[in-house]
Amino acid sequence: MTTTLAAFAVLSPFAAAVAGMLLGRRIPPGVLAVAGTAVSAVLAVFVVLAVVGDPTRVWETSTLLTPTGTVPVTLGVRVDALSAAVAVMVAPVALAIQVYSIGYLRGDPRYSSYAALVSLFTAAMLTVVLSADLMLIYVGWEVMGICSYFLIGHHWERPATSAAAVKSFLMTRFGDVGFLFGIFVLGMAADSFRVSAVLAAVPAMSDGTLLTATLLLTLGVVGKAAQFPLHSWLPDAMAGPSPVSALIHAATMVAAGAYMVALLFPVFAAAPITLDVLAVLAVVSMLGAALAALVADDLKRVLAYSTISQLSLMFAGLAVGGRTAAVSHLLSHAAFKALLFLAAGAVILAVGSNLLADMGGLRRAMPVTFATMTVGFVALAGLPPTSGFFSKDAIVAAAEHAATGAGSPVGAGTAWVVLVAVLLTAGLTAAYATRAWLLTFFGHATGRTAREVSPLLLGPLLVLAVPALLLGFGGLRFAELRPELVSTLVALAPAVLGAGVVYTAWRRQPAGDPVAALGGPRAVFATAFRTDDLYERTVAPAVMGLAGGVVGVDNRVVGRAVTGAGRTARRIGGVLRLTQNGNAQFYLTGLLAGVLLIAVGVVVLR
Numbered sequence: 001m002t003t004t005l006a007a008f009a010v011l012s013p014f015a016a017a018v019a020g021m022l023l024g025r026r027i028p029p030g031v032l033a034v035a036g037t038a039v040s041a042v043l044a045v046f047v048v049l050a051v052v053g054d055p056t057r058v059w060e061t062s063t064l065l066t067p068t069g070t071v072p073v074t075l076g077v078r079v080d081a082l083s084a085a086v087a088v089m090v091a092p093v094a095l096a097i098q099v100y101s102i103g104y105l106r107g108d109p110r111y112s113s114y115a116a117l118v119s120l121f122t123a124a125m126l127t128v129v130l131s132a133d134l135m136l137i138y139v140g141w142e143v144m145g146i147c148s149y150f151l152i153g154h155h156w157e158r159p160a161t162s163a164a165a166v167k168s169f170l171m172t173r174f175g176d177v178g179f180l181f182g183i184f185v186l187g188m189a190a191d192s193f194r195v196s197a198v199l200a201a202v203p204a205m206s207d208g209t210l211l212t213a214t215l216l217l218t219l220g221v222v223g224k225a226a227q228f229p230l231h232s233w234l235p236d237a238m239a240g241p242s243p244v245s246a247l248i249h250a251a252t253m254v255a256a257g258a259y260m261v262a263l264l265f266p267v268f269a270a271a272p273i274t275l276d277v278l279a280v281l282a283v284v285s286m287l288g289a290a291l292a293a294l295v296a297d298d299l300k301r302v303l304a305y306s307t308i309s310q311l312s313l314m315f316a317g318l319a320v321g322g323r324t325a326a327v328s329h330l331l332s333h334a335a336f337k338a339l340l341f342l343a344a345g346a347v348i349l350a351v352g353s354n355l356l357a358d359m360g361g362l363r364r365a366m367p368v369t370f371a372t373m374t375v376g377f378v379a380l381a382g383l384p385p386t387s388g389f390f391s392k393d394a395i396v397a398a399a400e401h402a403a404t405g406a407g408s409p410v411g412a413g414t415a416w417v418v419l420v421a422v423l424l425t426a427g428l429t430a431a432y433a434t435r436a437w438l439l440t441f442f443g444h445a446t447g448r449t450a451r452e453v454s455p456l457l458l459g460p461l462l463v464l465a466v467p468a469l470l471l472g473f474g475g476l477r478f479a480e481l482r483p484e485l486v487s488t489l490v491a492l493a494p495a496v497l498g499a500g501v502v503y504t505a506w507r508r509q510p511a512g513d514p515v516a517a518l519g520g521p522r523a524v525f526a527t528a529f530r531t532d533d534l535y536e537r538t539v540a541p542a543v544m545g546l547a548g549g550v551v552g553v554d555n556r557v558v559g560r561a562v563t564g565a566g567r568t569a570r571r572i573g574g575v576l577r578l579t580q581n582g583n584a585q586f587y588l589t590g591l592l593a594g595v596l597l598i599a600v601g602v603v604v605l606r
Contacts, residue, residue, distance in 0.1 A: 175223020242345025322398025390472030
C-alpha cells in the first residue's frame, strides 16, 4: 500500500504535465498543475505517516523493466524514512510554487508550457527520491536537467536568459557524465542497479571500486548542487522567473545532490578519501559563496550564492558523518529558501527591479511580505527558534564530535577544518542575511511606488513561513536532534557577531551599504573570486580549440569521404544511365546476349 501511494505520488504530477501539454489550451493550465501537485502532496503525507509508524522499515517493489544481457534494469519504488521525508518536502513546496506562479505569471503567453514543465520537473525529482533502481534515478536526474534548461530560459527572447540556460545545461551535463559512470561502476560491482542490492554489496566491494565509484558520483553531485568548481551556473540562472528559482534552487534539483550522497552514504563512508575531497570542496564553496553573497547587489543573486553555501553545509555535515544533521538541514533549507525566493519575487514584482539599491523602506508598504521574509532571513541566519537554527546546530555538533572524538569517517584534521569553516560561514551568513534584510525593508524609500502583492502570491508565503519557523521542533521529535549547550553557543556566537557588525555599520549610515568599507576586496568577492574570468581564459579556449579541431576533422575527413562517396555513386550512375537509352532493339540485344552467356556458362561448367 505504501509503495502504491508513493508510485501515484510520482505519477500524479507527471499526468498533470502530459495533460497540460496536450490540453493546455482547453483546460486552464493552472488548474491541471495545481491539482496534480496537490494530489502528490497529499499522497506524500500519507507515505510519511506510514513511515512514522515504522521508521526502520524499507518498503520496496521490483519489476524487470528490460533485460540487458548483463546487469538488469528494474522498475520499482523504494520508501524509507529518508525518501519519505524528502518527498514530503518536495511535493508541498512544489504545490506552493504552482499556486504562486498563477499570480506571478498572470498574462504570460507561455504559462501553459511553464506549468507543465514545473509538473514534469516535480515528477522527475520525486522519481529520484522514490525510485528503487539507480538507472531509474538517473532518468529522473536527467529529466530535471532538461526541464531546468527550459524553465531557466523561459524568457528566451532575452540574451542573458538564453545564455544562462545554456550555461546551466552544459555545466550540469558535464557533471552528469561522471554520475552515470559512477552508477555503472556500482551496478557492475553489485551485479544489480537496485539501491538495496548496492548498499548490501558494499562490504564485498574493493577499495578501488568504491573510490572510483564515489569520485565519479561526486562529480555529478558537485555539478547538480553547484559546488566549486562547477558552481558558476547557479547565480546566472537567477535570470529565470522567481518561482523557478524557488523550485530548482531550494527544494529540488540542487538538493538532489545532497540527497544522493545521503542515500548512498554507506558507499561514501567506505571511501574516506572521497569524503575528504567532498569536505574540501564544501569548505571552499561555503566560504567563497558566502563572501560573494555578502557584497552582491542583486537580491536574487544574494539568495543564489546563499544556496551554494547552504548546500555546502549539508555536504560538510555528510563528510564528517552527520547524515541526520545534513538531511535535517536539507529539509529546513527547502522551506526557508523557497520562502525567501518567493518573497524576493514579490518584492521584485512590486519594485520592478532586482537591485537592492532600488529597494528600501518597504516594510510599511509590504507588511505581509516583510513579516514572512523576516522569518526566512532569521532561519537562514540560523537564529532560534527557527528551523535553520536546529539544523545548523546539528551540523556544528557533528563537526565538533568528528574533530574531538573518534569514529569519524574523515581524519581529525579534516574535521577541524570543516568545523572552523562552518563557524565562519555561520557568521558570514548572518551578516549577508542582515544586510539584505536591512537594504530591502529599512532605510529610506527609493521613491519607487510599491504596494503589497495579491493574495494569490501572499498565500504561499504564509504557508511556507510555518515550516521555516517550526520545522526544527519536528526534528527534535522525529530526527532526535538534541541541541547541545556547547555546540549551540559555539554556533550562535558567530551568527550574532556577524549580524551585529552589519547592523552597527548600517546604523552609522542608514542610506549606505553596510559593506561599503570593504573597498578593494569587495570587487573580488562580487565576481566570486573571478572564477568566470578564469574559465573564460582557460576552459573556454581549450573547449573552443577542441571544437575547432572536431569541425576541421569533420570537414576534411568525414565531409570529404561523404562527398567522395556521393560523387562516385553519381559517376557509376552515369555509366549505368547509358544503358537506359529507350531503344527497344538495344534492350532485346542485351537480353539475348545475357541468355547466350548463361547458356555458355552452363555448358562449360557442367
